[in-house]
Amino acid sequence: MFSFPSFSTILILFLTKIPSFPSQPTPFSSRLLDSTLQDHAFQSFPHHRSKTGTIYTGNVPVNLTGITISALRLRSGSLRKRGYNGYKEFNIPKGIVENPYVKRVILVYHNLGNWSQVYYPLPGFLYLTPVVGLLGYNADNMTAKGLPELDLRAPEDPIVIKFETLKVLGNGYSPVCVFFDLFGGVVFDHVLNGSVCSCVTQGHVGIVVESSPAPVPAPAPEHVPEYPIAGGDGGGGRGGRNRGWWVGGSVAGGVLLAALVVVLVLWVRWCRGTKRIEKMTVAADHGVPLAVAAVGRAEVPVAMSTRTKPILENNVPLAVCTYNVYICGRSRDKSEMMSSENNSSFALKSILEKDKLNNTNFLEWHRNLRIVLKMAKRLYVLETPIPTALENNTVVAKKAFDKHKEDAMEVACLM
Known part of the structure; x- marks a missing residue:
């Protein structure tokens, strides 16, 4: 058995702080x-x-x-x-x-x-x-x-x-x-x-x-x-190599992606062109067939030259107007026509001289004709027919009839 002094000594040794060194x-x-x-x-x-x-x-x-x-x-x-x-x-x-x-x-x-x-x-x-x-x-x-x-x-x-x-x-x-x-x-x-x-x-x-x-x-x-x-x-070094592989793979992937985009764009354009040609072919198959004529050794389509004759608003055929112009030209000599041209009241007739009537511009020519006649106050000639007989034999009615006839002749010559 331990005595009290020896036990105290052991306890003091355990409780004493032993200095520590780093x-x-x-x-x-x-x-x-x-x-x-x-x-x-x-x-x-x-x-x-x-x-x-x-x-x-x-x-x-x-x-x-x-x-x-x-x-x-x-x-x-x-x-x-x-x-x-x-x-x-x-x-x-x-x-x-x-x-x-x-x-x-x-x-x-x-x-x-x-x-x-x-x-x-x-x-x-x-x-x-x-x-x-x-x-x-x-x-x-x-x-x-x-x-x-x-x-x-x-x-x-x-x-x-x-x-x-x-x-x-x-x-x-x-x-x-x-x-x-x-x-x-x-x-x-x-x-x-x-x-x-x-x-x-x-x-x-x-x-x-x-x-x-x-x-x-x-x-x-x-x-x-x-x-x-x-x-x-x-x-x-390994990190650098990994980084190099990553950069190379990114560049290759970018080039491949760009190539795919170009191929896709070309394919879309080709599909659109093919569809457009198919529509044109269908429209040609369902349209009016043209006549075929031989030109040398080849056969080419030929369109017919017949077209609908234009009709004026007062239901006067174009042939009548042409006939009136012919009569106008025959009934007046050269000096009379030059005097009439110089003293004409059609201030805008240059519009008709610039765009003369042909087989393709009737609507535009007719619109210009109405503008010229409206400016010269002769538009009633197209809208109102010439009376065949005088309603009453008065001086006023005769003057109106003569003026209408004379204006109609000038309009016919202008046309």
Whole structure:
């Protein structure tokens, strides 16, 4: 059995608060390090009126002392048109494309310092520079934690990384650039101008040299990252290929749709023309057949020249009017006709001279004749027949009879 003093001691040990220390990320969890640095980099922005295009330096946890971080917020359109030069070691060219598209992007800078070999170990190589990184995030939520990275690409000019100092090298050593992507891949490249590296996407970069004759280890196989990248199923290359297939399929579908529309329009026009021809054929079959005459070796339809003779409103045939004109011409000599023409009261007779009567314009000619006669006050000649005998043998009646007869003669000559 426990005595009271021993029981009290055990109880005090359980109730005493044991101080806790922040856990340190494992050396192989570079993706967890990226998430932790993103959280602290976002905290570097002021709560009010943070400026676009200004570099803000952040603070790292105590257990990561030696690592420096910075944050830079830019508009996506400005980054694409102008780029950004002088962001620490990075010179960002114009034409940067992010996937998915966001209005504003935050570029988080890492300088791992003496932690480079811990989080990005390379057996058989020695780091001549610290590992530096550049990652892009969506800037819509400035207080978010654990955000997935955007897929940043430089399709035109590469991103240039200029290191200021390198460790002293012995003779026979050739430095090379090493690039770590977000999926565990490692790529080696030549060093430009002694201390310049380049890349076309976001990630971490450093300069290394072989420390022993051991062969360069093969790049690690691609694996699923601990924290998925925004923009879909893996790297930006597959996303770009998927986007290319989508664009190609859209163009092909548009061309096919346009071709179908053209074929449909041509088919509709052909159907309308066929129906119109069928209607004309039916109308020709049900119409009055024409006589056929031989012209040389061919037989052509011939229309009859017979037509209905026009009748004036006072029931006087056109032949009578023509006869009166003939009589008028015979009863007057040339001088008399010229005098009558010059002194005629038919002021609008030029209308009849312009459109003379033929086999097709009787209605229009008759309308013009009535206008001329109405203007000359002779329209009653057409509407009232000449009396055959005087009703009463008065002087007034005889004058009216003579005037009607004379006006009728002038109208007949005018016609």
